[in-house]
Amino acid sequence: MDIAGPPPDAEVVARVLGGDAEAFGFVIRRYEASLLRFATRMLGSNGDAEDAVAESFVRAYRHLASCREPARLRTWLYRIVANRCKSHLSRRLRGEVSFDEAPPVADPADNEAGLERAEQLSLVQRALLQLSPEKRAAFVLKHVEGLSYEEMALITGDRVPTLKMRVHRAREALLKLLEDYE
Amino acid sequence: MNPIDPRLHEVLDGELDPASAPVELGHAVQRIQAVAALLAAPVAAPSLEARVMTAIRRPIPSRARRLVRWLVTARALTFRVRPVWSLALAAVVALLTLFPAGHEGPYIGEHEGIVQFVGRFPGAQSVHVVGTFNDWRPESIPLEEVDHDGVWRATVVLPTGTYEYMFVVDGERWVADRLADRVVADDFGRENSIVIVRPARL
Numbered sequence: 001m002d003i004a005g006p007p008p009d010a011e012v013v014a015r016v017l018g019g020d021a022e023a024f025g026f027v028i029r030r031y032e033a034s035l036l037r038f039a040t041r042m043l044g045s046n047g048d049a050e051d052a053v054a055e056s057f058v059r060a061y062r063h064l065a066s067c068r069e070p071a072r073l074r075t076w077l078y079r080i081v082a083n084r085c086k087s088h089l090s091r092r093l094r095g096e097v098s099f100d101e102a103p104p105v106a107d108p109a110d111n112e113a114g115l116e117r118a119e120q121l122s123l124v125q126r127a128l129l130q131l132s133p134e135k136r137a138a139f140v141l142k143h144v145e146g147l148s149y150e151e152m153a154l155i156t157g158d159r160v161p162t163l164k165m166r167v168h169r170a171r172e173a174l175l176k177l178l179e180d181y182e
Numbered sequence: 183m184n185p186i187d188p189r190l191h192e193v194l195d196g197e198l199d200p201a202s203a204p205v206e207l208g209h210a211v212q213r214i215q216a217v218a219a220l221l222a223a224p225v226a227a228p229s230l231e232a233r234v235m236t237a238i239r240r241p242i243p244s245r246a247r248r249l250v251r252w253l254v255t256a257r258a259l260t261f262r263v264r265p266v267w268s269l270a271l272a273a274v275v276a277l278l279t280l281f282p283a284g285h286e287g288p289y290i291g292e293h294e295g296i297v298q299f300v301g302r303f304p305g306a307q308s309v310h311v312v313g314t315f316n317d318w319r320p321e322s323i324p325l326e327e328v329d330h331d332g333v334w335r336a337t338v339v340l341p342t343g344t345y346e347y348m349f350v351v352d353g354e355r356w357v358a359d360r361l362a363d364r365v366v367a368d369d370f371g372r373e374n375s376i377v378i379v380r381p382a383r384l
Contacts, residue, residue: 021238028231033224040225050227057234062242121220128221143194143218168191171214175186178217 006030013070016061024061031074032057034145035081041140042085044129052084059084078145078155082137089133127177131170138166139174186210293342295379299325299349301359304332306351313347313377315340320350342381346374 006026007015015023032053039049060067060080067076128136134156141152142163149160156163190210192198200211243251263271290296299311309325316322325334334349346366349357358365362375 022235024238025231025235028234029229032230036227036230037222037225040227041221046225046227049225050230054230054233054237057230058237061234061238117220117223121223124217124220127217140221143214144221164191164195167195168188171191171194172186174217175210175213178213 008071009073010070013064013067013073016064021061024057024064027060027073027077028057031077035077038078038140038145039081039085041125041128041144042082042133042136043088044125048088052088053081056080056084072154075147075151075154078141078147079157082155085137086133124174124178127174130177131173135166135170135173138163139170142167190214290339290382293381294339295342295382296337297340297377297379298335298337299323299347299359300333300335300361301325301349301357302333303349303351303357306332306334308352309334310350310353311336311338311347312350312356313374314345315347320353325349339382340379342379344376344378346376348372348374 006029009027009030012023012026016027035053035056036049039052040046043049043052056077060077067073069076128139131139137156138152141147141155142149147155149163152158152163153160158166187204187207187210189198189203190207193200193203193207193211194214200208203211301309303309306327309327310320311323311325312318312320323336323338325336327334346368347359349359351357356372358373359375362377364376365373366376368374
């Protein structure tokens, strides 16, 4: 925890571009949890998600100068991770990489409630993986990452009405797939 | 027919006050929110910072080095072919195998035949065959020792007829072919081998 408060994204970007490579650590610490969650929901595999996010960070560092709006670093990073996930899913579809499904993760307390929650998460994650990657990304960005449709448009490059339609279809599909889920 | 009330999306998108939505929508809204809450749970994973920073600190290989690495790295090439094309390709290969186009080796005329000269000369450096077919010129038809086992061979196409011949070993030693069907004495008191060339095309 940084008592003085972490520097804003634009400042961190300026420092890294000025030659302070170590300042990129702020970027990693700030965004790795949410990017990892996004990639895990997209790929359904912790290991694949870790690889995708790590590769995305390295790519972001190497191309940081092309981040035209450093204040919007967050959406730029999501865009890179979304593209990595997309290419990973394409390779999986072509059989070039295997799919190791993430096992349910129990709460640290490892009590009955934690195990049940882990099972529920596993069930929901499986339902999510049945959606097309586009609908899955739209649902996760909207409901899990809490982004606005405008931010989602910056990440995916799609128009807001298209994204709204995808989110709607994703909700309907999930409700159908999880009809028995309480 | 859409069984889901479209106002569900208006509520979840913040365009409709949940309080003014029908009560029956509440359950569906809560289910979507519960799904989102489950998926929003943090993912247990080790920090990527050390891994990423190690990769960042590592100098980027030069363009030439990357090109060399790309060239020497083994890659799987995957071809996706429709079954109908696979069958067509298999048919073409079968046809080419069964009915090869063109001729392998020299063209053989109607009045020509194939002769194979074979002799065993262990330790020889060179072996040639000379005879009436090449006016006894020593260097014109060399034999080859393919397997390095002392056995020298040459396959030649000659006009049909009967020829006298001998082997010339290492450019100086003239030796008759002991495997020849016939031998004949020459004017110098030596024995020449006889080969009869029959037409290859009947």
